[in-house]
Amino acid sequence: MTSYLIKGVSILGGASADLLIKDGVLATGSADGAEVIDAAGLVALPGLVDLHTHLREPGREDAETVETGSRAAALGGYTAVFAMANTSPVADTAGVVEQVWRLGREAGLVDVQPIGAVTVGLAGKQLAELGAMATSAAGVRIFSDDGHCVADPRLMRRALEYVKAFDGIIAQHAEEPRLTEGAQMHEGEVSTRLGLTGWPAVAEEAIIARDVLLAEHVGSRLHVCHVSTAGSVEVLRQAKARGVRVTAEVTPHHLLLTDELAASYDPVFKVNPPLRTAKDVAALRQALVDGVIDVVATDHAPHAVEDKECEWAYARPGMVGLETALPVVLSVLGEQWELIAERMSRAPARIAGLAGHGTDLTAGSPANLTLVDPSARRVVDPAELASRSRNTPYAGTTLPGRIVATFLRGEPTVLDGKAVK
Ligand SMILES: NC(=O)N[C@@H](CC(=O)O)C(=O)O
Numbered sequence: 001m002t003s004y005l006i007k008g009v010s011i012l013g014g015a016s017a018d019l020l021i022k023d024g025v026l027a028t029g030s031a032d033g034a035e036v037i038d039a040a041g042l043v044a045l046p047g048l049v050d051l052h053t054h055l056r057e058p059g060r061e062d063a064e065t066v067e068t069g070s071r072a073a074a075l076g077g078y079t080a081v082f083a084m085a086n087t088s089p090v091a092d093t094a095g096v097v098e099q100v101w102r103l104g105r106e107a108g109l110v111d112v113q114p115i116g117a118v119t120v121g122l123a124g125k126q127l128a129e130l131g132a133m134a135t136s137a138a139g140v141r142i143f144s145d146d147g148h149c150v151a152d153p154r155l156m157r158r159a160l161e162y163v164k165a166f167d168g169i170i171a172q173h174a175e176e177p178r179l180t181e182g183a184q185m186h187e188g189e190v191s192t193r194l195g196l197t198g199w200p201a202v203a204e205e206a207i208i209a210r211d212v213l214l215a216e217h218v219g220s221r222l223h224v225c226h227v228s229t230a231g232s233v234e235v236l237r238q239a240k241a242r243g244v245r246v247t248a249e250v251t252p253h254h255l256l257l258t259d260e261l262a263a264s265y266d267p268v269f270k271v272n273p274p275l276r277t278a279k280d281v282a283a284l285r286q287a288l289v290d291g292v293i294d295v296v297a298t299d300h301a302p303h304a305v306e307d308k309e310c311e312w313a314y315a316r317p318g319m320v321g322l323e324t325a326l327p328v329v330l331s332v333l334g335e336q337w338e339l340i341a342e343r344m345s346r347a348p349a350r351i352a353g354l355a356g357h358g359t360d361l362t363a364g365s366p367a368n369l370t371l372v373d374p375s376a377r378r379v380v381d382p383a384e385l386a387s388r389s390r391n392t393p394y395a396g397t398t399l400p401g402r403i404v405a406t407f408l409r410g411e412p413t414v415l416d417g418k419a420v421k
């Protein structure tokens with residue numbers, strides 16, 4: 001195995017230092033024979049961990065595959081991603097989660113950890129084989145019907161009870177379906193002006209409020225996907241203060257973009273939950289700093305051209321995000337490297353119980369890390385994305401930061417800003 005000496009790097013914004021990688025781990029001692037990487041001006045972060053990625057395989061390999069999504073992830077500085085279960089067939093059996101897990105291993109660019117569905121076929125009627133997925137080779141710990149809400153409270157309670165036995169997590173896409181029928185965007189001033197049916201903030205907040213009570217009652221772990229409203233933040237703040245075992249994520253796009261963008265009628269801005277108001281964006285940013293929101297998760301949602309380049313009403317919701325997540329977060333938080341490492345690497349690894357990721361880059365830990373050039377600026381060009389899909393809301397936008405290199409267990413997956421395979 002090649003050894004690497006990363007010279008003159010700033011670890012999490014600290015003074016310039018050298019990092020030695022030997023046999024896949026961070027090491028001390030002689031750097032003889034090591035390949036030298038000049039990292040002057042670069043910042044080293046633990047490899048990023050994404051709790052919410054849609055890889056579309058099996059079923060929609062025209063939009064993304066485990067391999068193309070893994071490459072996009074590595075280029076974004078990620079060393080692990082959690083693959084959502086809304087594939088076709090749905091990842092609701094040990095067989096499908098093992099298939100996704102195996103495809104991830106074969107691609108070898110990031111650790112792909114499958115998320116299992118909560119209900120059979122995401123239909124919200126009957127619990128899936130959670131235990132069989134947990135004990136499968138994929139070792140599933142997180143379950144989600146994401147794309148759909150587990151709306152039936154009795155089913156949600158049962159799921160929380162079931163996973164408690166093995167300290168599993170139910171990740172909820174919080175959307176009361178009766179309140180979002182026909183919804184095209186956030187319900188508010190802009191939706192009224194545009195004449196589009198709205199998804200009210202309360203449709204998200206009501207489910208989060210219900211679920212934190214259920215999680216508290218059961219004593220089990222709840223994770224809230226893509227929190228998007230100021231009211232949700234307040235519900236979470238209160239629940240956490242009471243000691244409820246709840247964690248939450250926010251996407252980069254909900255930290256930056258607002259519902260005003262829907263006025264363009266460009267479906268690239270159509271996403272679930274929808275882009276909200278500037279007031280919501282401000283509350284989400286504050287919650288991320290406070291820790292009421294634990295992690296940034298991409299909700300990378302690639303879609304084929306025909307599903308996005310059509311009329312707003314017919315377009316599928318979702319945006320790609322793996323390759324722009326860190327630049328967007330940098331533009332929002334600035335160079336707060338400790339905070340970025342916590343919210344994009346350590347906290348997600350800790351929540352998921354993912355060993356070897358989100359470490360503090362000291363000798364002995366697996367060399368899962370990424371090198372970022374914070375002084376670089378990049379104009380986002382959809383044509384340059386490694387993802388098989390092009391539905392980025394940042395086309396033509398200048399974002400700070402460039403991912404220069406990523407290492408997975410000491411092997412480079414990205415060098416000089418390019419994927420190595
Ligand atoms: N976020 C989205 O708008 N879409 C996601 C599903 C989801 O995360 O809810 C998708 O699978 O496309």
Ligand SMILES: [Zn+2]
Binds near residue numbers: 147273
């Ligand atoms: Zn969702």
